Every structure is written in structure tokens, then in C-alpha cells.
Amino acid sequence: MKITFKLSLSLALVASSLACAGETPHWTYSGDEGPDNWGKLTPEYSQCGSGKNQSPIDLSGMIDARLPAIKFAYITAATEIFNNGHTVQANFAPGNSISVSGHEFLLKQVHFHAPSENRLNGKAFPMEAHLVHADKDGNLAVVAVMYTEGKNNLAIAKLWSQMPANADDKVALNAKFLAAELLPKNRDYFRFNGSLTTPPCSEGVMWLVMKHPVRIGKEQVEAFSHTMHHPNNRPVQPVNARPVLE
Ligand SMILES: [Zn+2]
Numbered sequence: 001m002k003i004t005f006k007l008s009l010s011l012a013l014v015a016s017s018l019a020c021a022g023e024t025p026h027w028t029y030s031g032d033e034g035p036d037n038w039g040k041l042t043p044e045y046s047q048c049g050s051g052k053n054q055s056p057i058d059l060s061g062m063i064d065a066r067l068p069a070i071k072f073a074y075i076t077a078a079t080e081i082f083n084n085g086h087t088v089q090a091n092f093a094p095g096n097s098i099s100v101s102g103h104e105f106l107l108k109q110v111h112f113h114a115p116s117e118n119r120l121n122g123k124a125f126p127m128e129a130h131l132v133h134a135d136k137d138g139n140l141a142v143v144a145v146m147y148t149e150g151k152n153n154l155a156i157a158k159l160w161s162q163m164p165a166n167a168d169d170k171v172a173l174n175a176k177f178l179a180a181e182l183l184p185k186n187r188d189y190f191r192f193n194g195s196l197t198t199p200p201c202s203e204g205v206m207w208l209v210m211k212h213p214v215r216i217g218k219e220q221v222e223a224f225s226h227t228m229h230h231p232n233n234r235p236v237q238p239v240n241a242r243p244v245l246e
Contacts, residue, residue, distance in 0.1 A: 027041055073099070078177045147214055184214050193206065
């Protein structure tokens with residue numbers, strides 16, 4: 001009887017430690033598991049500490065490279081909205097893409113940071129949207145949109161009306177929401193090489209930051225911050241030798 005109990009207990013412990021090994025290590029935006037320590041939390045996150053092309057950055061000293069216009073083909077609506085505890089994210093089914101200098105990337109998801117992560121010539125913004133794309137080989141391209149305080153933003157209103165209040169909550173979107181609704185009218189942009197701004201901070205990400213911000217209501221930013229319970233922006237990282245093109 002005793003032996004059986006011990007055996008099943010140890011099996012249970014092995015099973016639970018295996019389950020833990022498969023999970024992403026926990027991280028936060030402040031304290032011991034905050035940005036300064038992300039690189040030390042697990043070897044998988046080491047680039048957060050040792051990388052030389054990390055995001056976000058303060059974009060400055062732009063180089064005129066006559067960047068060609070990004071071709072946006074955002075056609076199909078978002079399917080669901082998800083609160084993952086770090087951000088609020090709208091997921092998209094296949095059918096949306098961008099073309100950057102003839103290279104195609106498919107839109108995967110859109111999520112938000114408040115305050116902004118990137119800065120433009122030293123200036124931070126109340127909120128920033130990240131439209132995350134991947135090409136057929138898994139290379140990432142992120143289109144970033146800055147928000148400045150003003151009148152209410154109708155696209156954000158649509159999303160926030162179904163924003164899940166609790167971490168790990170996911171709901172199907174009722175309203176038809178197209179990613180194009182997030183973009184400014186003028187789509188001039190800055191471009192640089194960077195990384196994911198959350199662990200594992202993987203590099204090789206093409207950043208395409210819209211030059212022109214869009215407006216958002218103060219209470220819309222507050223609604224997002226309230227749901228997150230804390231700021232969800234990684235501090236700016238060293239630019240090192242990277243050029244920022246425009
Ligand atoms: Zn992001």
C-alpha cells in the first residue's frame with residue numbers, strides 16, 4: 001500500500017516537472033522577472049541580455065534611403081481577441097499580407113503596448129500597435145503604429161468593446177475588424193532591423209514604423225492600461241551600429 005502510494009506520487013512529480021519543462025518560463029515588466037533580468041531567466045531568453053539588435057529603440061539619425069511604399073493587402077477580418085496577460089491581441093485567419101520591396105509577409109496578429117515601446121527622436125507615445133507578419137520561411141516583419149492623444153479611435157473602440165478583462169481569456173470577435181483600420185492615412189515609414197520586444201527577444205525582425213501617429217482617446221488608453229494592470233513596454237535598447245532608414 002505504502003509502496004504503491006510512493007510510486008504513484010513520484011510518477012506524478014515526474015509528470016508535473018515534465019509539463020513545466022515544456023512551458024514558457026514566466027516573465028514580467030517589473031521586478032525580479034522584469035526586462036533587466038529576462039536574459040537570465042532561462043537560456044532560451046539569452047538574446048534579451050546579449051543581443052546586439054534588440055527592440056525597441058529610440059529612432060533617430062534617420063538615413064534617406066528612398067524606401068518604396070509598403071503594399072498593404074488587408075482583406076479578411078480578425079477572428080478573435082485574446083488577453084494573454086502581457087498584452088491584448090487580435091488574431092487573423094490567413095488572407096492578409098504586406099509586400100515590402102517585393103517580399104511578401106502574411107499578417108498573423110495585432111497587439112498593443114502602453115506606453116509606446118519605440119520612440120521617435122526621443123519622443124514616447126501613450127500607446128503603440130504592433131502588426132506582426134511572417135514570410136513563408138518564418139522571418140518576421142512588424143508594422144508599428146504610434147498613438148497620440150486626441151479624439152476617440154473608432155477601430156480601437158471596436159476592439160476594446162470585446163477586450164477580455166482577464167488573462168488567458170479569449171473571445172470570438174463579433175464586429176468586422178480589418179487591420180487596415182489601424183493604419184494612418186499617410187503610410188510613410190522608418191525601417192530598421194530589430195527583435196521581438198518580449199522574451200525570447202529573437203532577432204532578425206524587420207521593423208516598419210509608421211512616421212505618422214493616429215489619434216486615440218485618453219480613456220481608451222486608460223481602459224487598456226487598466227486591463228493590463230501595469231505598463232507593458234520594454235525599455236528602449238542600445239541601437240549599436242544599426243542604421244534607421246526612411
Ligand atoms: Zn509588441
